[in-house]
Structures are given as C-alpha cells and as structure tokens.
Amino acid sequence: MQEARGTLSRRVHGGIIATAMPILDERTLEFTSRGPDQTRRLGVRLGELLRGGECICLEGELGAGKTCLAQGIAAGWGVTGPVRSPTFTLIHEFRRLDSPHKFYHADLYRIANSSEAWALGLDDVWVSGGVCVIEWPEHATSILPPERLWIRLAVLDEMRRMLRFTAQGDRYQALLDDFRRAAFGG
Ligand SMILES: Nc1ncnc2c1ncn2[C@@H]1O[C@H](COP(=O)(O)OP(=O)(O)OP(=O)(O)O)[C@@H](O)[C@H]1O
Ligand SMILES: [Mg+2]
Numbered sequence: 555m556q557e558a559r560g561t562l563s564r565r566v567h568g569g570i571i572a573t574a575m576p577i578l579d580e581r582t583l584e585f586t587s588r589g590p591d592q593t594r595r596l597g598v599r600l601g602e603l604l605r606g607g608e609c610i611c612l613e614g615e616l617g618a619g620k621t622c623l624a625q626g627i628a629a630g631w632g633v634t635g636p637v638r639s640p641t642f643t644l645i646h647e648f649r650r651l652d653s654p655h656k657f658y659h660a661d662l663y664r665i666a667n668s669s670e671a672w673a674l675g676l677d678d679v680w681v682s683g684g685v686c687v688i689e690w691p692e693h694a695t696s697i698l699p700p701e702r703l704w705i706r707l708a709v710l711d712e713m714r715r716m717l718r719f720t721a722q723g724d725r726y727q728a729l730l731d732d733f734r735r736a737a738f739g740g
Contacts, residue, residue: 581727583734584718586710593619593715597626599737603729604631606655606683609699611691614707619715620689623707624659627687633657645674647684656684662693671697701726 587593600610610627612620621638628637632650637659645660658679665671671694679686680699691698701723708716721730 581721581730582718583730584716587619587715587717589713590619590622593622593717594626594629596717596737597623597628598630599626600733601627601630601632603732603736604685606653606685607680608685608726608729609680609702610685610687611698611702611704612687612689612707613692613704615709618707618709619717620707621661623705623717624687624689627685628657628659631657631685645676654683656682658684658686660686660688662688662690665690665693668694668696670694703729 587596604610604627612623614620625637628648632653633648634650635648637646637648644662644664645658648657648659650657660674660676662671665674671677676686676688676694677697688698691704703726704720704722706716706718706720708718710716719730719733721727
C-alpha cells in the first residue's frame with residue numbers, strides 16, 4: 555500500500571467527521587469510517603452528486619459495509635423507501651418521481667462469470683442513463699464500463715471500515731473532486 559502523505563481531521567457540514575484521510579494521489583481518496591451511520595452519510599454525499607449514467611463499484615468482503623454505503627448513495631440520489639440487499643434477485647431498480655432515469659442496485663455475489671452478468675442485462679444499464687451501484691463487481695469485470703468509480707471497503711475492526719475511492723476516467727475524477735469537497739470541505 556502506498557504511504558500516506560498527509561492526514562486531515564476536521565468536522566464539516568452534515569456532521570461527517572473524517573478521522574483520517576490520507577491523501578494518496580489525485581485519483582484516490584481513503585479514510586476510515588467509524589460506524590454504519592458515518593458510512594451511510596458518506597454515501598448520501600456521493601449520491602447527491604450523481605447526474606445519471608454513473609457506474610459505482612463496491613468491492614469488499616462479506617459484511618464490509620457495501621450495502622450500507624449503497625443505501626446512502628440511493629438516499630442521496632433520491633430513492634425513497636427501503637433499499638435492501640438484492641442478493642436473491644441480483645438487481646433491484648428504483649425510480650425517482652422527478653427523474654426519467656432509474657437507480658440500479660446489483661449484487662453479483664452469486665454470479666459465477668461475466669456471461670451470467672450479460673444475461674442479467676447489466677450492460678444495458680449504463681447506456682440507459684441510469685445510475686448503477688454494484689456489489690461484488692469483481693465477479694464480472696469484463697462487462698463493466700472501463701470508466702467507473704471503484705470503492706474498496708475493508709473491515710478494520712467491529713465498527714471501523716477503511717474506504718478507498720479510486721476514480722477511473724475523467725468524469726469520475728471530477729466526481730471524486732466534488733465528493734472530496736462535499737464530504738470533507740477541501
Ligand atoms: N463503519 C461501518 N460501516 C458500515 N457498516 C458497519 C460499520 N461498522 C459496523 N458495520 C456493520 O457491518 C455490517 C455491514 O453490512 P452490509 O450488509 O452493509 O455489508 P456488505 O458488504 O453489503 O456484505 P455482503 O457482502 O454480505 O453483501 C452491518 O451489520 C453494519 O452494522
Ligand atoms: Mg451487501
């Protein structure tokens with residue numbers, strides 16, 4: 555892992571407290587969440603910035619907090635009502651009254667390979683202008699768009715999770731810059 559070059563600790567609007575935000579490089583943002591509420595709030599900040607057509611990949615072991623973060627992203631985008639893990643149906647779609655676009659939440663844990671993901675119609679999602687949040691994206695990497703926001707979550711202990719955001723492509727670089735400002739004020 556690359557050595558952290560700086561650490562910030564500050565309280566910002568919305569009550570998010572970044573306990574540690576090592577600055578790795580311009581494409582990467584990493585910090586420690588101290589509980590599910592904080593992870594969810596960070597997801598809300600991200601979801602508020604989505605305009606449609608984005609692909610957000612959530613990688614991490616069982617119980618890392620992917621669904622928790624996805625619920626925040628969905629709420630920030632404007633989904634009302636519960637967003638439960640779509641483990642059994644693989645993909646859930648949600649609408650928002652004021653938008654023609656849909657919000658898709660996929661869980662590829664049970665997908666054995668990319669051709670099964672093709673069968674799900676997942677590749678249609680990014681051309682539709684919908685927002686797509688994918689848990690276990692590494693199960694179908696060959697069908698993912700090359701540009702995306704990749705978020706890796708790792709369990710540090712019972713309550714703490716490391717979240718590392720990596721922007722892949724200019725659009726996601728801009729999104730990550732906006733998110734950094736919205737969530738951390740800098
Ligand atoms: N900082 C944290 N952020 C998110 N979840 C946390 C945190 N600390 C503890 N938790 C707990 O970890 C669990 C995360 O569950 P979640 O369903 O979001 O994981 P997941 O990565 O989606 O797992 P799966 O691979 O099974 O879908 C929840 O029980 C949550 O309360
Ligand atoms: Mg999950």
